[in-house]
Amino acid sequence: MSRGQWPNRFIFILAAVGSAAGIGNLWRFPYLAYEYGGAAFVFAVVVANLLIGIPLLAAEVGLGQMQQKAAPDAWKQMKNGLKYLGWFTVTIGFFVLAYYMAVLAWGVAYIGSSFTLAWGDDPSGYFFDEILQLSDGPETLGGFSWPVVIGMCAIWGFLYFSVWKGVESVSKVILWTATLPFVILALLIVRAVSLEGAMDGLRLFFVPDWSALANPKLWMAAFSQVFFSLSLAGGLMIAYGSFKVRGSEITKSIVWVAIGNFSVSIMSGVVVFGTLGYMAFTQGVPIAEVVQGGPSLAFVTFPMAITLMPAWNEIIAVVFFLMLLTLGIDSAFSIFEAFATAFKDRFPNVSVKKITLIIASPCALLSLLFTSGAGLYYLDIADHFLVNYGMVSVGLLEAVAIGWLLKSDSLKHFINEVSEWKWGAYWDLTLKFLIPGFLGYLLLYNLIDEFREPYEGYAPWALICLGVFPVISAPVIGAIAEKLTDRAPSR
Numbered sequence: 001m002s003r004g005q006w007p008n009r010f011i012f013i014l015a016a017v018g019s020a021a022g023i024g025n026l027w028r029f030p031y032l033a034y035e036y037g038g039a040a041f042v043f044a045v046v047v048a049n050l051l052i053g054i055p056l057l058a059a060e061v062g063l064g065q066m067q068q069k070a071a072p073d074a075w076k077q078m079k080n081g082l083k084y085l086g087w088f089t090v091t092i093g094f095f096v097l098a099y100y101m102a103v104l105a106w107g108v109a110y111i112g113s114s115f116t117l118a119w120g121d122d123p124s125g126y127f128f129d130e131i132l133q134l135s136d137g138p139e140t141l142g143g144f145s146w147p148v149v150i151g152m153c154a155i156w157g158f159l160y161f162s163v164w165k166g167v168e169s170v171s172k173v174i175l176w177t178a179t180l181p182f183v184i185l186a187l188l189i190v191r192a193v194s195l196e197g198a199m200d201g202l203r204l205f206f207v208p209d210w211s212a213l214a215n216p217k218l219w220m221a222a223f224s225q226v227f228f229s230l231s232l233a234g235g236l237m238i239a240y241g242s243f244k245v246r247g248s249e250i251t252k253s254i255v256w257v258a259i260g261n262f263s264v265s266i267m268s269g270v271v272v273f274g275t276l277g278y279m280a281f282t283q284g285v286p287i288a289e290v291v292q293g294g295p296s297l298a299f300v301t302f303p304m305a306i307t308l309m310p311a312w313n314e315i316i317a318v319v320f321f322l323m324l325l326t327l328g329i330d331s332a333f334s335i336f337e338a339f340a341t342a343f344k345d346r347f348p349n350v351s352v353k354k355i356t357l358i359i360a361s362p363c364a365l366l367s368l369l370f371t372s373g374a375g376l377y378y379l380d381i382a383d384h385f386l387v388n389y390g391m392v393s394v395g396l397l398e399a400v401a402i403g404w405l406l407k408s409d410s411l412k413h414f415i416n417e418v419s420e421w422k423w424g425a426y427w428d429l430t431l432k433f434l435i436p437g438f439l440g441y442l443l444l445y446n447l448i449d450e451f452r453e454p455y456e457g458y459a460p461w462a463l464i465c466l467g468v469f470p471v472i473s474a475p476v477i478g479a480i481a482e483k484l485t486d487r488a489p490s491r
Contacts, residue, residue, distance in 0.1 A: 004167035004352075006243050011171050013253055016061075016240055017260035018178035018330025019231045023103060023298070026327060029229070029265040030205070030272035031293030032221050037212025038204050042266070044213065044222035049258050052438060053226040055430035056395065057237060057254045058423070059402055062415040064241025065250060070341035071235035072482065074242065078406055085397050087478025089235040090339045092390040095470045096234065097335040098363050099379045101155055102370035104332060106131060106299060107325045108151030114317035123303035124296075128376075131299075135373030138381070138462040142373020149371045155325075156364045159332055163340070166352040167243045170333055177326045177333075184323035185267040191316060192274030195309070201277020201287055205269050220445070223438055228387060229261060231331065233395035235338035242341065251419035264327070272297070275305045282308050295376075298324060336360070346485040377458070378466050384455050385467030388446045390474060396439040403432035 006012040033041045067074040072086030109131055113119060119126035128134045135142035162173045192198055212218050231237060241250075279301070280287040292301050306317045340359045344352060370379050402411060409427075416422045454463060 004243055005245060006167060007171055009244075009248060009253060011174065012240065012244055012248075013256050013260070014178040015170070015174045015330070015334070016231075016237065016254070016257040017264075018174055019236050019240065019334035020229060020257060020261040020331075021181065021264035021327060022229075022231075022331035023324060023328045024225075024229055025261070025265045026268045026272070026324065027294060027297040029225060030269045031291065031297065032225060033205055033269055034273075034291050035293075036215065036218040036221055037209035039206050039208035040210055040212040041218060041222060042269075043208065044218055045226060045262070045265070048219075048223040048226040049230075049262065051430060052223060052435050053230050053232070054255060054258050055423075055427065056227075056232050056399065056435055057230055057258065058251055058415060059398070059411065059431065060232065060237040061241035061244075061254055062250050062411055064238040065244045065246060065248070065418075066411060066414045068242050068246060069345050070242055070338065071238045072342045072478075073345050074238055075401070078411070079401070082401055082405070083482055084475065084479055085394070085401060086235065086238075086342070087481050088397075088475040089233065089238075089394050089478075090342050091474040091478045091481070092386060092394060092471075093234040093236065093335045094339045094363060095366075095382065095390075095474065096386055097332060097339070098366040099370050099382050100328070100332060100335065101152060101159075101364075101367045102148065102375060102379055103295070104155045104325060104328045105148045105151030105371065106295075107321050107328065108154050109147040110299065110303075110321045111318065111325070114321055115314055117303075117307060117313055117317060119303045119307070121307065123307070124300045126303075127296075127299045132376055133373050134376055138374050138377040138458060138466070140374060144368070144371050145373065145375070148375070149368070152364075152367060152371055155329075155332075156360065156367070158329070159336060160356060160360050162329075163333060163336060164353045164356045166344075167337075170337070174330060174333070177330050180326040181264060181323050182267070184319055184326070185264070185271060187319060188271045188316070188323070189267060189274070191309075191312070192271045192278070195274060195278035195281075197277040197279075197281025198274035199277065200280065201273035201275070202270065204277075204287060205273040220442065224442065227395060227439070228391065229265070230258065231334060233391045233398060234335060235342070236334040239338040239341045240334060247418055249419055250415050251421040251423070255421075275302065279305050279308060336363075342481075343485065377462070380456065381458060381462060381466040382470060385463075385471050389443070390471045392439050392443050392446070393471075396436055396443065399431050399435040399439065403428065403436065 006015065063074050067077045069077065071089045072083050075086040076083035131145065131147055133142065133145040163170050193202070276287055276290050279290045283290065290301065302320060306313055306320065309316060340356055343355050343359060347355065369375065412423050412427050454460065
């Protein structure tokens with residue numbers, strides 16, 4: 001079987017932007033901007049993109065394109081022992097996909113609810129009691145939430161039949177799923193800025209509080225947002241790079257990816273702050289009382305805002321949750337492809353459909369855990385540990401491997417050979433010092449904070465089983481996968 005490739009550079013950029021711009025752009029970026037000085041935080045995000053985001057993104061895409069392999073074999077061809085880093089990378093992504101699909105399942109459930117605004121005047125009760133059917137805590141599993149189970153089946157079916165023929169079928173779907181969020185966000189912006197009180201919200205977003213730049217936590221939040229938002233350290237961009245023609249341009253392309261991802265964040269911020277300004281105006285309360293981050297922003301605050309709008313309520317609801325799904329599905333594509341392509345490289349004579357089914361089945365079964373009454377608690381714990389410890393560790397190891405363990409600058413030379421914009425000393429500065437320094441500090445900071453106060457007051461057993469275990473088991477599972485597949489006829 002010949003290796004699949006993106007049809008052209010534009011499709012790669014769309015795919016990479018779709019992977020990078022996920023649901024976190026909608027509910028995490030605007031909330032952090034509110035908390036850390038509005039446009040001052042936006043400025044810090046631009047700096048973080050330049051210092052760590054674009055260099056590491058170039059390194060990952062360049063590695064995949066240079067070796068024409070997914071993470072395990074791409075790293076292996078650079079230095080044999082680094083194959084385990086590749087497997088660690090994609091296994092972390094496998095666990096992330098299991099709970100990420102639950103969020104998309106919530107979105108599917110809300111598409112149906114939007115036609116009748118089923119949440120009524122109590123979107124919080126509808127989300128937690130009717131959709132999630134939330135139990136009292138992680139120790140109470142509860143039954144399955146059938147609206148979420150049905151949504152999960154629908155979204156897994158869509159994912160499977162979008163990727164079952166490999167990158168060729170993904171390319172066709174991405175033309176829609178990667179462009180629709182921009183169109184929908186533009187429509188929502190027009191509506192949001194026309195609402196009464198919207199300007200009060202937008203001032204919080206666009207008027208900077210420059211004194212906030214003196215707060216170290218702002219820089220931590222900005223650098224973390226860029227690191228996670230660009231889909232770094234999950235093997236995603238290595239896999240997507242491996243689908244590029246080996247001699248195709250890299251640096252300009254990944255700059256466009258970073259710009260596209262940043263644009264989605266800014267557009268989301270305008271929609272969120274304009275809408276929150278309207279909510280505060282209609283309820284006669286300060287904006288601080290209606291601002292929330294995390295799932296509550298998308299599934300509680302926005303439904304309430306949509307209910308309060310003077311017209312087009314049902315249409316706006318459908319459009320909003322359609323946007324949420326299209327933002328999320330491209331990220332799901334890339335996470336899945338990062339893991340599946342590692343096996344496709346090892347078994348090139350096995351059909352893509354069969355490998356896709358074999359990989360999707362255990363992940364789909366694992367994702368059912370997050371459709372239970374305790375699913376939100378499990379998701380919260382898994383996300384906290386896999387992102388803050390698993391992905392941060394991978395990113396740190398990648399930077400150390402490129403900057404210090406590889407004996408030559410072959411990766412940098414390859415990227416410069418095919419790119420119009422060249423990397424010089426800046427490459428060494430970022431990969432050797434800035435990225436390891438920041439991620440090492442972030443990892444240490446999170447660990448110290450964890451011992452001071454267990455995350456969200458959850459019971460130790462829950463943190464260990466649902467958080468610590470997936471992180472420490474990922475490299476073990478990766479090592480087992482390497483042993484089981486190392487004699488496969490990869491080429």
